[in-house]
Amino acid sequence: MKIALLGHGNVGRGVSGIIDSGNTGFTKQLEITKILVRDASEATDERMVFNIDEALDDDIEVVVECLGGIEFPFSCISKALNMKKHVVTSNKKVMATYYDQLIALADKNDVNIIFEASVGGGIPVMSNIRHTKRVDEISAFSGIFNGTTNFILDKMYKEQKPFREVLTQAQKLGYAESDPGDDIDGHDVKYKCCLTGNMVWDTSLSLTDITVFGIRTVNQKDIDFGKRHQSTLKLIGRGSKNDRQVQIFVIPEFINDNDTLAHVGSNLNCIVFTSTNLGIASYIGQGAGTFPTAHAVVQDLVSLLNGEDLKISTDEKFAINNKEYISRFYVRTENLVYFEDYIYKKIDPDTIITEPMDLYKLKELIEKTADKNLFVAGVSL
Amino acid sequence: MKIALLGHGNVGRGVSGIIDSGNTGFTKQLEITKILVRDASEATDERMVFNIDEALDDDIEVVVECLGGIEFPFSCISKALNMKKHVVTSNKKVMATYYDQLIALADKNDVNIIFEASVGGGIPVMSNIRHTKRVDEISAFSGIFNGTTNFILDKMYKEQKPFREVLTQAQKLGYAESDPGDDIDGHDVKYKCCLTGNMVWDTSLSLTDITVFGIRTVNQKDIDFGKRHQSTLKLIGRGSKNDRQVQIFVIPEFINDNDTLAHVGSNLNCIVFTSTNLGIASYIGQGAGTFPTAHAVVQDLVSLLNGEDLKISTDEKFAINNKEYISRFYVRTENLVYFEDYIYKKIDPDTIITEPMDLYKLKELIEKTADKNLFVAGVSL
Numbered sequence: 001m002k003i004a005l006l007g008h009g010n011v012g013r014g015v016s017g018i019i020d021s022g023n024t025g026f027t028k029q030l031e032i033t034k035i036l037v038r039d040a041s042e043a044t045d046e047r048m049v050f051n052i053d054e055a056l057d058d059d060i061e062v063v064v065e066c067l068g069g070i071e072f073p074f075s076c077i078s079k080a081l082n083m084k085k086h087v088v089t090s091n092k093k094v095m096a097t098y099y100d101q102l103i104a105l106a107d108k109n110d111v112n113i114i115f116e117a118s119v120g121g122g123i124p125v126m127s128n129i130r131h132t133k134r135v136d137e138i139s140a141f142s143g144i145f146n147g148t149t150n151f152i153l154d155k156m157y158k159e160q161k162p163f164r165e166v167l168t169q170a171q172k173l174g175y176a177e178s179d180p181g182d183d184i185d186g187h188d189v190k191y192k193c194c195l196t197g198n199m200v201w202d203t204s205l206s207l208t209d210i211t212v213f214g215i216r217t218v219n220q221k222d223i224d225f226g227k228r229h230q231s232t233l234k235l236i237g238r239g240s241k242n243d244r245q246v247q248i249f250v251i252p253e254f255i256n257d258n259d260t261l262a263h264v265g266s267n268l269n270c271i272v273f274t275s276t277n278l279g280i281a282s283y284i285g286q287g288a289g290t291f292p293t294a295h296a297v298v299q300d301l302v303s304l305l306n307g308e309d310l311k312i313s314t315d316e317k318f319a320i321n322n323k324e325y326i327s328r329f330y331v332r333t334e335n336l337v338y339f340e341d342y343i344y345k346k347i348d349p350d351t352i353i354t355e356p357m358d359l360y361k362l363k364e365l366i367e368k369t370a371d372k373n374l375f376v377a378g379v380s381l
Numbered sequence: 382m383k384i385a386l387l388g389h390g391n392v393g394r395g396v397s398g399i400i401d402s403g404n405t406g407f408t409k410q411l412e413i414t415k416i417l418v419r420d421a422s423e424a425t426d427e428r429m430v431f432n433i434d435e436a437l438d439d440d441i442e443v444v445v446e447c448l449g450g451i452e453f454p455f456s457c458i459s460k461a462l463n464m465k466k467h468v469v470t471s472n473k474k475v476m477a478t479y480y481d482q483l484i485a486l487a488d489k490n491d492v493n494i495i496f497e498a499s500v501g502g503g504i505p506v507m508s509n510i511r512h513t514k515r516v517d518e519i520s521a522f523s524g525i526f527n528g529t530t531n532f533i534l535d536k537m538y539k540e541q542k543p544f545r546e547v548l549t550q551a552q553k554l555g556y557a558e559s560d561p562g563d564d565i566d567g568h569d570v571k572y573k574c575c576l577t578g579n580m581v582w583d584t585s586l587s588l589t590d591i592t593v594f595g596i597r598t599v600n601q602k603d604i605d606f607g608k609r610h611q612s613t614l615k616l617i618g619r620g621s622k623n624d625r626q627v628q629i630f631v632i633p634e635f636i637n638d639n640d641t642l643a644h645v646g647s648n649l650n651c652i653v654f655t656s657t658n659l660g661i662a663s664y665i666g667q668g669a670g671t672f673p674t675a676h677a678v679v680q681d682l683v684s685l686l687n688g689e690d691l692k693i694s695t696d697e698k699f700a701i702n703n704k705e706y707i708s709r710f711y712v713r714t715e716n717l718v719y720f721e722d723y724i725y726k727k728i729d730p731d732t733i734i735t736e737p738m739d740l741y742k743l744k745e746l747i748e749k750t751a752d753k754n755l756f757v758a759g760v761s762l
Binding site: 014018023024026027122123124127128131133134135136137257258260262263264265268276277278279280281282283284285286289291292294295298299302 | 395399404405407408503504505508509512514515516517518638639641643644645646649657658659660661662663664665666667670672673675676679680683
């Protein structure tokens with residue numbers, strides 16, 4: 001099966017590494033014949049080309065997109081689909097942003113677009129969703145979807161190091177981008193939860209309706225509060241379905257230490273599904289990194305090679321409504337006055353546990369404080 | 382696809398429950414037309430028959446074996462394969478005992494025999510092995526393969542209850558058999574590790590060469606030793622491959638609390654694979670129970686329905702050799718004299734940590750003590 005690889009960064013290099021070495025019966029049947037790189041300065045291989053039209057020649061059956069960014073990958077993927085080539089992408093941002101358009105375009109051209117590597121890195125999230133749904137209905141998912149923030153929170157917990165220091169360390173180790181906003185503000189998890197929800201419930205959810213809180217403002221006091229209450233702070237993405245409504249949100253949560261999730265450390269991801277007969281099933285693995293992510297990309301290629309049914313449905317229509325999720329929240333802000341009527345427990349002059357409320361009410365109160373250093377987390381006290 | 386179901390106990394009832402209700406596009410295409418039960422006293426349904434020949438009529442394409450035991454299931458499965466019917470079984474004991482014969486018989490008759498439910502209950506162990514191997518080589522596996530003993534050790538750890546009391550509770554909850562020997566002596570894990578190793582390395586391993594230590598003699602003192610050393614006692618199965626040798630053994634181990642495995646509680650299973658590109662990936666879920674196990678059986682049926690390539694190879698030949706696994710061990714016995722030359726550390730008059738040794742040396746010394754109450758566990762101090 002002839003493949004054009006777009007991008008030769010961390011993931012792209014892993015993909016060509018696995019395919020070029022051809023260590024299994026399946027990977028031997030894959031062949032990368034074109035590699036799109038920016039310009040001649042990046043060319044290390046005679047397969048390398050510098051514009052997308054050169055990459056998409058007639059022999060190519062599948063295009064693998066590992067470019068990063070949104071608009072350029074979107075135009076490359078659209079072009080490939082219109083030329084009736086299957087597309088495999090590791091790009092969560094472009095998939096979550098243009099889900100409807102890309103799935104419709106693939107359908108129209110009678111080809112597949114698949115994106116195993118875009119969620120949970122090496123963890124086979126998408127193939128396990130497809131697998132589980134053969135027999136069960138999945139009612140909910142949750143978990144740690146971002147390795148960078150898990151690394152940061154784990155180091156802050158175990159080594160009492162300040163946020164900024166650990167973030168810098170994560171950047172040096174290549175876990176965090178030079179602009180870490182998508183990670184620490186929760187948007188990376190938002191993209192991944194959107195794609196997970198879409199696959200689980202055969203729908204196309206509105207990215208902007210997902211409620212998101214990040215960990216940009218977390219400090220040692222917050223971590224220590226968890227410790228005192230036998231809990232570990234984790235950035236959690238959650239999705240669930242009740243009848244015609246879907247809840248999806250991203251929020252730091254104090255996870256009770258009796259829960260395995262509290263003990264998923266380092267830069268690991270852990271994705272948990274709840275389904276009819278299987279009950280609760282969790283998958284822990286490398287959520288990022290060159291070879292785990294490349295493994296997931298190559299799995300998609302093998303699925304295409306095997307002619308599996310990879311058609312994606314967006315037939316079900318669901319609005320996101322997070323109003324039914326009611327919880328107490330840990331809130332730390334210098335401006336607690338707006339929370340005055342909602343205090344369940346005072347922790348110290350800056351910190352309270354709220355009475356139970358929904359996420360929209362919480363967001364409204366947080367906005368009133370206008371406190372850029374405010375930190376909020378779900379808590380089950 | 383017409384199915385004969387052999388056995389209508391815990392698992393069998395779950396299988397007919399899922400298939401009869403036909404909640405997904407795939408399960409709707411499955412139909413149970415015969416159910417083998419012992420005699421008329423068990424008949425609750427007009428599909429029920431009382432001898433195997435009645436169950437195997439011409440229309441039947443697949444036979445699902447959920448009988449329990451060894452010799453009768455073996456004869457039923459053999460008969461079904463010889464009549465060119467695919468076989469799905471949840472029976473680890475019959476599969477591990479007659480692996481070579483059953484795989485060869487399926488091959489000869491050009492049908493499949495598959496057994497997802499026999500290892501890890503609802504956890505898709507076998508399908509994830511097949512999936513991972515498409516791209517990676519799996520070098521090792523480990524984990525908690527038995528829910529009953531995990532339940533017992535977890536209760537002893539969290540509630541300080543004595544072994545016998547927790548075992549009785551596990552029996553009442555239906556986790557443990559009335560004869561719990563296979564669970565607490567480690568043989569259940571041995572069968573599962575044998576099947577896992579066979580699938581991972583395309584081989585047929587000798588069940589009797591797997592070294593096994595159980596938890597029959599564990600007491601609170603042992604659990605507390607772990608607590609004092611930030612470790613949790615778990616019954617672990619391990620397999621790994623180096624060149625032409627395979628190591629497989631079952632042993633209680635003190636797992637460091639930094640390891641997620643230490644926090645897999647209750648009756649859950651956790652299976653961990655190490656492979657080339659994916660690195661370490663873990664799956665946590667219900668290792669037993671009617672519906673999780675039945676889910677796994679029905680997954681096998683859907684795989685047959687989809688015409689997946691389910692052929693099992695035993696072409697690779699490996700001897701099990703556990704000599705290269707060297708560890709320190711926690712040993713508690715009233716007869717420590719035989720360990721005199723191998724003491725790394727004395728814990729109390731009955732308990733030591735040994736110098737590093739291999740499992741065969743350990744077994745030899747244990748046999749010399751002739752102490753039926755001896756308890757041994759791997760330790761990484």
